[in-house]
Amino acid sequence: MVTPGEMRYNPDRYTYSEVSRSGATGWVAWQLFAGVMLVMLGAFQAVLGIVALVNDGFFVMHRNGQLIPIEYSTWGWIHLALAALAVCTGIGLLVGALWARILGAVIAGVNVLVMFAFLDSYPWLATMLMVYSILTLYAIVVHGREVADAYAD
Numbered sequence: 001m002v003t004p005g006e007m008r009y010n011p012d013r014y015t016y017s018e019v020s021r022s023g024a025t026g027w028v029a030w031q032l033f034a035g036v037m038l039v040m041l042g043a044f045q046a047v048l049g050i051v052a053l054v055n056d057g058f059f060v061m062h063r064n065g066q067l068i069p070i071e072y073s074t075w076g077w078i079h080l081a082l083a084a085l086a087v088c089t090g091i092g093l094l095v096g097a098l099w100a101r102i103l104g105a106v107i108a109g110v111n112v113l114v115m116f117a118f119l120d121s122y123p124w125l126a127t128m129l130m131v132y133s134i135l136t137l138y139a140i141v142v143h144g145r146e147v148a149d150a151y152a153d
Contacts, residue, residue, distance in 0.1 A: 031093060031147040034139035038090030038104055041111065041132050042083040048118075048125070049079030075117065082111060093140070096148035101140055108137035 053076035086107050092100025111133040118126040 028143070028146045028150050030139035030143045031096075034104060034136045034144075035090045035093030035100075037132055037136040037139070038086045038093060038107065040090075041108075041129065041136065042086030042090060044083075044129055044132075045079045045086060045111070046083035048129075049076045049083060052076030052079060078114065082107065082114065086111075093147070096151045098148065101144040105137055105140045105144075108133040108140065112137075 052072045056072055085103070089100050089104045089107055093104050112130050115126040115130045115133070
């Protein structure tokens with residue numbers, strides 16, 4: 001019997017549960033990076049689309065013309081649609097949704113192709129958006145499943 005002023009250590013009283021380790025690696029950051037990049041890509045695409053709709057004379061064409069002969073207002077609507085899709089997909093990637101991984105890879109790939117049409121007008125902007133899209137595509141394809149696995153654990 002233990003008196004109120006006396007304490008004894010009982011090793012059987014304390015049990016330790018085993019700590020489970022998540023299957024996710026440090027590469028989860030790439031997937032989160034892809035989600036953030038798609039949201040940013042969507043924001044840039046929205047700005048580009050709004051500018052193309054509001055001010056047709058803003059974009060400069062070189063002597064050789066465009067790669068694809070479509071009016072800039074049409075490209076504006078295309079960019080706005082891509083922007084909305086990219087933002088929704090980026091948010092889906094941040095929560096690890098499978099549909100967002102599939103759609104994100106498609107959006108990033110299509111965006112690289114669409115940016116070729118703007119290379120003549122604004123090469124730096126088009127190149128920057130192409131690089132963002134390629135990095136996003138890499139992150140989604142290589143380590144896309146790890147965020148969903150991390151949330152499952």
